[in-house]
Each structure stands twice: as C-alpha cells, then as structure tokens.
Amino acid sequence: MAPPKNERNQVFLGSFIHSKKLDELEYLHNTAVCVDKSGKIVAVEAEHDVEKNLDTLYSKLGWDASNVDVHSTKEGQFFFPGFIDTHIHAPQYPNAGIFGKSTLLDWLNTYTFPMEASLKDLTKARRVYGRCVRKTLSHGTTTAAYYATIDVPATNLLADLCLALGQRAFVGRVCMDNPDMAPADYVDESADASLALTRESIAHIRAIDPDYALVSPVLTPRFAPSCTRDSLRQLGALAAETGLPVQTHLSENVREIELVASLFPEADGYAAVYDGFGLLTPRTILAHAVHLSEAEAGLLARRGSKVSHCPCSNSAITSGEARVRWLLDRGVGVGLGTDVSGGYSPSVLEAARLALLVSRHLAMPHQQPGVSDADRERAKLSVEEVLYLATRGGAEVVGLERRVGAFEVGMEFDAQLIGLGLVEEASAGIKENEGQEDGGEDDGNVDVFGWETWEEKVAKWVFNGDDRNTKRVWVKGRLVHTRV
Amino acid sequence: MAPPKNERNQVFLGSFIHSKKLDELEYLHNTAVCVDKSGKIVAVEAEHDVEKNLDTLYSKLGWDASNVDVHSTKEGQFFFPGFIDTHIHAPQYPNAGIFGKSTLLDWLNTYTFPMEASLKDLTKARRVYGRCVRKTLSHGTTTAAYYATIDVPATNLLADLCLALGQRAFVGRVCMDNPDMAPADYVDESADASLALTRESIAHIRAIDPDYALVSPVLTPRFAPSCTRDSLRQLGALAAETGLPVQTHLSENVREIELVASLFPEADGYAAVYDGFGLLTPRTILAHAVHLSEAEAGLLARRGSKVSHCPCSNSAITSGEARVRWLLDRGVGVGLGTDVSGGYSPSVLEAARLALLVSRHLAMPHQQPGVSDADRERAKLSVEEVLYLATRGGAEVVGLERRVGAFEVGMEFDAQLIGLGLVEEASAGIKENEGQEDGGEDDGNVDVFGWETWEEKVAKWVFNGDDRNTKRVWVKGRLVHTRV
Incomplete structure (x- = not known):
C-alpha cells in the first residue's frame, strides 16, 4: 500500500498567492506552476503568456506535451498553499x-x-x-x-x-x-x-x-x-x-x-x-x-x-x-x-x-x-x-519547511484552489435562492463586488470564507478533494 | 405596497426549540404550531399525535382543512425562532x-x-x-x-x-x-x-x-x-x-x-x-x-x-x-x-x-x-x-418581546427550519464529494453521529453551524427564504 503516484506531469495556470515572509503575501498572476509525476514543483513561471509559451516551457523541462495535464482556473480563483x-x-x-x-x-x-x-x-x-x-x-x-x-x-x-x-x-x-x-x-x-x-x-x-x-x-x-x-x-x-x-x-x-x-x-x-x-x-x-x-x-x-x-x-x-x-x-x-x-x-x-x-x-x-x-x-x-x-x-x-508551505521550485505541490463569490450586477444583488442558484456552485459567504483589491479579497476570504471556497485540494500533486 | 399576507392558514409539525428563560431552552417534540393568515401563532400543541388529532385541532380553531398548508419536517430537523x-x-x-x-x-x-x-x-x-x-x-x-x-x-x-x-x-x-x-x-x-x-x-x-x-x-x-x-x-x-x-x-x-x-x-x-x-x-x-x-x-x-x-x-x-x-x-x-x-x-x-x-x-x-x-x-x-x-x-x-422571539400563542411566526448533517454509518464516513453528495443538500459542517443528546446537537449547531443549516425562513408566517 505505497502512496499513490500521478501518471502524468501537470501544469497549473492562474493566480497563485503564498507567503513570502511573515508579514508579506506574494501575488503571482498569469503564472504557470509545473509539477512532475512525483508531485514536485519543477518550474514557477510568473507572468506567463499561456498561449505562446507552454511549448517552450515543456521543452525546457523535457516534457512531452501529450503527457501533461493542464489545469486552468476561472476568473477570480486563486491557488493557495494547503x-x-x-x-x-x-x-x-x-x-x-x-x-x-x-x-x-x-x-x-x-x-x-x-x-x-x-x-x-x-x-x-x-x-x-x-x-x-x-x-x-x-x-x-x-x-x-x-x-x-x-x-x-x-x-x-x-x-x-x-x-x-x-x-x-x-x-x-x-x-x-x-x-x-x-x-x-x-x-x-x-x-x-x-x-x-x-x-x-x-x-x-x-x-x-x-x-x-x-x-x-x-x-x-x-x-x-x-x-x-x-x-x-x-x-x-x-x-x-x-x-x-x-x-x-x-x-x-x-x-x-x-x-x-x-x-x-x-x-x-x-x-x-x-x-x-x-x-x-x-x-x-x-x-x-x-x-x-x-x-x-x-x-x-x-x-x-x-x-x-x-x-x-x-x-x-x-x-x-x-x-x-x-x-x-x-x-x-x-x-x-x-x-x-x-x-x-x-x-x-x-x-x-x-x-x-x-x-x-x-x-x-x-x-x-x-x-x-x-x-x-x-x-x-x-x-x-x-x-x-x-x-x-x-x-x-512539523519539520517540512523545505517541502511544503509555498509555491517554490523543489517543494511539493500541496495546494488548494480558492474560489470566491461574485455578487451579480444585474439582478439588484437579489438571488432567488442563496447558495446554489442556477443549480451551480455555492460560493459561501465571501461576497466580492468587483472593486476590491487582491489584498481585500484575501481579507474577505479569511473572515468569511469556509470549505465552500476550497474548490479543490492537492497533496504531492495528487487531487485529493473536489467540491462539486 | 402593503406587506404581503398569506392566503391560507398553516400548521408546522415537528420539533421546536426556543428559549424558556435566559439559561434554559425548551424542547418541544412531535408538536404542532398553528399559524393563521395574519402570521400569528394561534395554537401550540405539544406531543401532538399528528395523524389522529389534526382534524380535532382544525375544528377547535374553526379552520377548514382544505385551506390549511401543512409543513412537515425531516428527521433531525427542528424549528428555531428567527x-x-x-x-x-x-x-x-x-x-x-x-x-x-x-x-x-x-x-x-x-x-x-x-x-x-x-x-x-x-x-x-x-x-x-x-x-x-x-x-x-x-x-x-x-x-x-x-x-x-x-x-x-x-x-x-x-x-x-x-x-x-x-x-x-x-x-x-x-x-x-x-x-x-x-x-x-x-x-x-x-x-x-x-x-x-x-x-x-x-x-x-x-x-x-x-x-x-x-x-x-x-x-x-x-x-x-x-x-x-x-x-x-x-x-x-x-x-x-x-x-x-x-x-x-x-x-x-x-x-x-x-x-x-x-x-x-x-x-x-x-x-x-x-x-x-x-x-x-x-x-x-x-x-x-x-x-x-x-x-x-x-x-x-x-x-x-x-x-x-x-x-x-x-x-x-x-x-x-x-x-x-x-x-x-x-x-x-x-x-x-x-x-x-x-x-x-x-x-x-x-x-x-x-x-x-x-x-x-x-x-x-x-x-x-x-x-x-x-x-x-x-x-x-x-x-x-x-x-x-x-x-x-x-x-x-428592539421592543418586540411580545411579538417575536419564541413559539408562543399570540406571537407572530418568525422562524427558521434548522437541518444538521448526519454522518452515514455505511460508507465508513467517507464520501466522495463533501458537501453536495448525491446531488443533494449541503448540510455544512455540523456532523451528527446519532448518539448525541438534543442539547449536544444544539451546541454543535452553535459552534459549527452556518447558513447551510438554515433550510427555510419565515417572517410573520410568510416564507421568505428557501435553501434549494
């Protein structure tokens, strides 16, 4: 019963937020984080132009494009360390x-x-x-x-x-x-x-x-x-x-x-x-x-x-x-x-x-x-x-400071994908059914109006966020939780 | 734009929990709470035998059974004052x-x-x-x-x-x-x-x-x-x-x-x-x-x-x-x-x-x-x-102590229906997708194992409950919020 491994390399694309030091978060947007089959982060390419550069990235890593899973994110979502x-x-x-x-x-x-x-x-x-x-x-x-x-x-x-x-x-x-x-x-x-x-x-x-x-x-x-x-x-x-x-x-x-x-x-x-x-x-x-x-x-x-x-x-x-x-x-x-x-x-x-x-x-x-x-x-x-x-x-x-806790090359990919709720413009902020309107996702209690800075969005997540905002979770590059 | 009224009388059946005094909750099980068209509570019949006594209740109230909406609850749910x-x-x-x-x-x-x-x-x-x-x-x-x-x-x-x-x-x-x-x-x-x-x-x-x-x-x-x-x-x-x-x-x-x-x-x-x-x-x-x-x-x-x-x-x-x-x-x-x-x-x-x-x-x-x-x-x-x-x-x-806050005759029906999550016996407590398994309800973070007393269930709700546990909300007898 050895720990399961991934069969394929992975690229995660989008916004990544993690701690640079005690009192500073780093915001990496339009970024690609590459994770090999063992779950290790092998590249962090900030301000990456997705369309143009993926092939360049693969060849640098010696990856075969046909053996890579690409994970994109929706607008407003971000990756955060587990x-x-x-x-x-x-x-x-x-x-x-x-x-x-x-x-x-x-x-x-x-x-x-x-x-x-x-x-x-x-x-x-x-x-x-x-x-x-x-x-x-x-x-x-x-x-x-x-x-x-x-x-x-x-x-x-x-x-x-x-x-x-x-x-x-x-x-x-x-x-x-x-x-x-x-x-x-x-x-x-x-x-x-x-x-x-x-x-x-x-x-x-x-x-x-x-x-x-x-x-x-x-x-x-x-x-x-x-x-x-x-x-x-x-x-x-x-x-x-x-x-x-x-x-x-x-x-x-x-x-x-x-x-x-x-x-x-x-x-x-x-x-x-x-x-x-x-x-x-x-x-x-x-x-x-x-x-x-x-x-x-x-x-x-x-x-x-x-x-x-x-x-x-x-x-x-x-x-x-x-x-x-x-x-x-x-x-x-x-x-x-x-x-x-x-x-x-x-x-x-x-x-x-x-x-x-x-x-x-x-x-x-x-x-x-x-x-x-x-x-x-x-x-x-x-x-x-x-x-x-x-x-x-x-x-x-827990003695894992070199292995987990941030998105850095050499660390393992332990991460969560965070999604916050966006309050619609149109319908006067009034939805018939809070939570699962349109049979869609329940984004919980974080309400983003659209004018917030990234720092404010993160503060809103810390104060009103819950498990509904944690859309997916990976450990060592392996997907271990998905919220419908 | 007068406040909307209900067209029909209503009976709410199930468990009702409310404050008797500062340090005491009252637990009313198998209870019927009758609410007239104006939203007022006109009867609270505790330990009511639902099947047998509804007609007796209606005749006591002078209600016509064809003009009554009956709201039953699922097991484990309870009504709480708004x-x-x-x-x-x-x-x-x-x-x-x-x-x-x-x-x-x-x-x-x-x-x-x-x-x-x-x-x-x-x-x-x-x-x-x-x-x-x-x-x-x-x-x-x-x-x-x-x-x-x-x-x-x-x-x-x-x-x-x-x-x-x-x-x-x-x-x-x-x-x-x-x-x-x-x-x-x-x-x-x-x-x-x-x-x-x-x-x-x-x-x-x-x-x-x-x-x-x-x-x-x-x-x-x-x-x-x-x-x-x-x-x-x-x-x-x-x-x-x-x-x-x-x-x-x-x-x-x-x-x-x-x-x-x-x-x-x-x-x-x-x-x-x-x-x-x-x-x-x-x-x-x-x-x-x-x-x-x-x-x-x-x-x-x-x-x-x-x-x-x-x-x-x-x-x-x-x-x-x-x-x-x-x-x-x-x-x-x-x-x-x-x-x-x-x-x-x-x-x-x-x-x-x-x-x-x-x-x-x-x-x-x-x-x-x-x-x-x-x-x-x-x-x-x-x-x-x-x-x-x-x-x-x-x-x-707010000066409404005689009108709202409990389930008492003469008060208005301002209430919420609370549902808590039950951890299944069968599947080892392991569900593939937390939250919306079976495309069903998301009961949030209150996990009831089945051996808890009612007092413990209420404590669990206070500490881990959120809006996912508030299934429906009524004000003055009018349904004003439904969670899917």
Whole structure:
C-alpha cells in the first residue's frame, strides 16, 4: 500500500498567492506552476503568456506535451498553499462543539477520555477517522499532526486512512501510563507496555509508507501529568534513537501547570520537565504554550522546539491567550492547530481567523498590566501573518519547511484552489435562492463586488470564507478533494 | 405596497426549540404550531399525535382543512425562532472582513465613510442593500435594526427592499451634522436639515407600511461625536413626539470615550450625554456599551434603555470585551448585533458563538484585576444563554418581546427550519464529494453521529453551524427564504 503516484506531469495556470515572509503575501498572476509525476514543483513561471509559451516551457523541462495535464482556473480563483494543522485529536472529532463551561482537566474526564476509549471499536473508529480526514481535507488541510488513541489497531487504521485518502499526516499513538490521571479502562499498563505499543505502531507505518513520504509516526506522550517518569525517559531515548518527531501539550491551563509542578517538583517549570527527559528536540511540537515564562520561551528557542498555537481551543475552554508575537520575538517557531475538540472547528481557516482575534484581545486596553501601549499594539496579528502561520509557519513546526508551505521550485505541490463569490450586477444583488442558484456552485459567504483589491479579497476570504471556497485540494500533486 | 399576507392558514409539525428563560431552552417534540393568515401563532400543541388529532385541532380553531398548508419536517430537523440582529449597518456590507489593524476612529475615516457616501448612487445602493437583506435572511435573521446612510432616497430604498423581501426591520436614516467629525461630502448641512431629512424618511416608511407591521423607522443619531447639541436636542424631542425607537452607539472604544468627554464636558459620562437630550428611552438601542461605569449601567437600567452586544466587532477592531453578565445583573436588557462591518460577519449565529467566546476571555485568569474568581467564572455565557440573546433578548432590545422571539400563542411566526448533517454509518464516513453528495443538500459542517443528546446537537449547531443549516425562513408566517 505505497502512496499513490500521478501518471502524468501537470501544469497549473492562474493566480497563485503564498507567503513570502511573515508579514508579506506574494501575488503571482498569469503564472504557470509545473509539477512532475512525483508531485514536485519543477518550474514557477510568473507572468506567463499561456498561449505562446507552454511549448517552450515543456521543452525546457523535457516534457512531452501529450503527457501533461493542464489545469486552468476561472476568473477570480486563486491557488493557495494547503493548510497545515499542527495539532488535532482525530478521535475527538465527534465532540467538536461540545464542551459546556468546562476547562482542561474536567473536560478531559467528562468528554474526552470516554470518547477516545470507545474507538477501540474499529467500526466506530473507521467511521470517525474517515469522516475526520475527509472533512479536514475539504477545509484545505493538506498536512495534519494527529493524536490518535492508546489503541494500536485504531491508530494504525488512522494512518491507513490518511495514506489512502492522500492526506500528509503525522500519526501518534497516545502514551499515557499514569493510572492516577486516566480512567481504569483507558490507560497504558506500564511504561514498558506503552513503549512496546508505540514501537508497534511505528513499525506499521514504516510498513505502509517506508520513506514516510506521506505518513510519518510521531512520538506522543499525551502531556506530562499523563506519563510516568519512566515512560517519558524511554520516549526521550526513542526520539534520540529514531530521530522521529515528538508532540505533546505544554502550559495550556493554570490548574494544569500547578498539577505539573506538584507532580514534578524537581523540574524548574513545565517546559523543563520535557527537557529533562530529552523530549525538547528541534522536531518537537508543543501545543498551546499559553502561560510560558521568559525562561521557558528561552529554553524552547535554544532547543529549536516549536509551538502549535490553538486559538479556538484556548478561547473555548478558557485556557488563556497565547502571546504569538512574544514567542516569535524570542525566536520560537509558531504554527496553527485546530485542537479538535478542545477547539470546536476542524478548519485551519477558522483557526487563522481566531488567531487574529485572540491577538486583538491581547491588545485590549486592560490587558496585561505592565505591558506598554506599543507592545500591546505590536501583539496584533495581520491577515498576512495568520496566513503565514497557517502555511509556512506550520510547515516549520512539523519539520517540512523545505517541502511544503509555498509555491517554490523543489517543494511539493500541496495546494488548494480558492474560489470566491461574485455578487451579480444585474439582478439588484437579489438571488432567488442563496447558495446554489442556477443549480451551480455555492460560493459561501465571501461576497466580492468587483472593486476590491487582491489584498481585500484575501481579507474577505479569511473572515468569511469556509470549505465552500476550497474548490479543490492537492497533496504531492495528487487531487485529493473536489467540491462539486 | 402593503406587506404581503398569506392566503391560507398553516400548521408546522415537528420539533421546536426556543428559549424558556435566559439559561434554559425548551424542547418541544412531535408538536404542532398553528399559524393563521395574519402570521400569528394561534395554537401550540405539544406531543401532538399528528395523524389522529389534526382534524380535532382544525375544528377547535374553526379552520377548514382544505385551506390549511401543512409543513412537515425531516428527521433531525427542528424549528428555531428567527434571529434578531439588533445592530447592523447595511451600507457597510461590502466591507465585511476589511479593517486591517484599525480601531474605531481611523476605521470610520478609512473604510466606512467613503463606502457610505458612495451609496448615494441608487444603482449601487440597490445592489448592496439587496444583497445584504437577502444574505441576512439566509442566515436566519428575521428582524434587523439597520443603520442606512444620511441619504434619504437610499434609506427609503432599504426600507422598500426589506418590505418586498419580507424582513422585519427598523430602518434609520443616519444623522450626522458635526462637520468636524465627517468628510465634507458626507455630512448633514445643519441640525435643522438633519431633522427635516429624518422626517422625510419617516414619512416614506409610514406611507409604505402604515402600521409599521413589518418595517419601522428608527431615530439614528450616529453617535454623540457626530452630532451637534442642537441636533441631539431635536432628535430627543422627536422621540418624545413620535414614540419612535432610537438607536445609537455608546462607549465602544477608549479613544472615543475621551473624545466624547472633550466634546461634551458638561455631561457626567458618555451615557449622560444622550440622557441630557432625552435620548435614553425604553425604546433606545445602544450598541456596544463596552466600557460603562457603574453609574452609567445604573442610568441605562433606570431608563429602560437596552444594549446591543457586538462581540465580532468588538474583537475585530480591538474595542474591548463587553461584560454581558455584569449588564444583565444590573437589569439592563441585552441582545446581539453583527455590527457589519465593524463586525466581519452578517450571521447572528456567528455573533452568538463569539459572544460565548468573548465571555470566556472575560473569565481568563489575568483578566480585570480585582474581579473575584467566582465572578470571573460567572461571566461565562452558555450555549443556552447566547441563543436567548440572539432571540428573546434581541426582541426585548428592539421592543418586540411580545411579538417575536419564541413559539408562543399570540406571537407572530418568525422562524427558521434548522437541518444538521448526519454522518452515514455505511460508507465508513467517507464520501466522495463533501458537501453536495448525491446531488443533494449541503448540510455544512455540523456532523451528527446519532448518539448525541438534543442539547449536544444544539451546541454543535452553535459552534459549527452556518447558513447551510438554515433550510427555510419565515417572517410573520410568510416564507421568505428557501435553501434549494
């Protein structure tokens, strides 16, 4: 079951928008992006005169025109890099939107552990995971860093589904062997058992995708309180032995931080717990990092570990407001996570929107006494910046910054085709049936009147866009989602 | 052009969900709601055995079965009261999502005034207003309190469109006669001119809908800084003379509050400015009220004036976090406003979602030094509470609490039919085309697996729902929107 390949070379023609740097989008119009059979971008020809130059382009690439698929776009559509969800719990997908007024620790016991435990039933797991992967693809998520459950067959099934459906993924069997922090029916038996099961799942993924071309394992200690010292130590050693990425949670909630301090009194702060076991590597993804100290941010920067910012989750379960600018200023890489189902939405676009709004909450007058007006103003993230976090920032967080996140020669083609709705001139803006008029496409809630700049169109997409605007999605050059 | 009426009586059968009180939804299943030709609810028969009892019901009502339309629902669908948008600027609709990093005062000058001024062009106004009314209807907004522009013909056109498209609306010509706070081409010439134009627009609405059965004028001083004392005084007198509702802005932004203090040094606070001119009536809608003092909240409560909470706007343009619980505790009525385009979305459901999230931001640990842990916890709004604000709360704000907001005998039938997506058992949750599989309906992003309680289904709708879930919309018993 190797990852499927394309039979033909491809040329994508139209407008391409991607991040040049943190605060700058690049707009490439009348452009041709050439993608070879392996899914790699081999040419980006800006301001290309389509009619005249395709043959020249093919001969430069040594391509035979009869073996090239050409994808043109409609007016107003544009290609954007696929989104990268750096933190999502696939088994919690059915709970999206269900959390009441809970915060982290009671939310885990009330909603999360029972749902995760129930996915031992592989029929249920197939239904939930299949839906989750399809749904995130439909929102333009081309790469996802998944937490599965403690169960190996269900974890392996998630990896199989990602491979079959064509989503780039990191799939982690969840390690949790501290019986004081888990229900009796949902806990690893021991540190040794936890490690053995983790190795089993790694072996499965290596068997189905030997080069981790699409799907990779990721070591996944749930969070410090869930794991014994022995388990954390063994996982740190496994990270060193295999070079595999690591994902876990850090400093999400004030009560959780107090709990960590009581469980690991020897460590100088939450981040230091992981560091003590060799779990802060340049390939470590730390979800949340809301309440970090200066010393902890410095430690992350030195280790090269990255942060997955999850604004929907942090707002919904009242965890706090992560200081993204503050982290970036300290040299810590940041991407976005949906954190389903602490986060209510599987959409990275929603996470980008909320990242911008949360940064405004940090900029409000009463916030953080002691922070200067200028620093509060700087906390605000722009549309350009949250789109960077959703693409290149996320790529850096999952260690794929040279392979995905932009339209550059040498990168792989992970992309989404975006189409926005145009409000007609003629009929007074009045359509009989919103949505699917003329039996045609439903372009959702982004209304373009025609006078907007490209920057304004992108802002409208970020604020009112949804999966209806994501018309097609490609991973490694392979079409993995089409909206009728 | 009187408001259209239905020719026939109607029975709606199925599940009905509405607010019983602030923190409680009532679930009425197997229920029949009977609506007469005038759009009034004349019977609510809960746990109705449809087959057996319809004839009994008709004879009780004195209805002839041949003159009744029966509306049944599909499994899983439910009726919900229409949403009430207590604050929306129709002319700003094309700017939704466009605000950069601006805050109130620069946002007005950069984005808002130029767009509003341009709608003097009635062709453009028709396109924008038509789209705005259609779009808000498609999101389930059955009542909207609109700000138009200073231009009378364009304002009258908005009223005409609401009447023709069947949306219950308050339509206000914007009064702004302070030349220091407006562009030279977008300002009333004088206080007298401002009042005369306002009377013109009132006369037009009285001509098209004499009883204000569907569309009503509303006195609309933009906000204190936009108006001279003379203008505010005349508008206060007009409110007393006509008994018409009033809408304006209050205490949105810290700089704005400083500006008001400098312009009206004689008043003891922002709310007192309006009170001094007789503009705080029981029919006054005050948008935002983010930074009120105890004295101001007390003044609003004594006057019976109400607050339109606009969480999307307050977050997006960094105004602050309005303390809804604090206002309710002080006896001030609160509803929700989208505040397009300070708010980025025309959806009241999005405003409800954001109201819940903003209340979480108020509950975060570092917030508001001096507020106790218990009070912070109390600040959180539940799913039930934000849905109350979106319906009954809004009805109270616009003075329609006895006419709309719930399914009760004597109220008018303003309702939406909600349908959620059911994830199939069979195909492993994998559908080839998300969205419009089988050429059928697109149920959007709410995924129901079948094991959820009704409370959980409603929570899923609040967090992942959008206009795709609003299948049909009725105002006064008249079908005004159908999704394919």
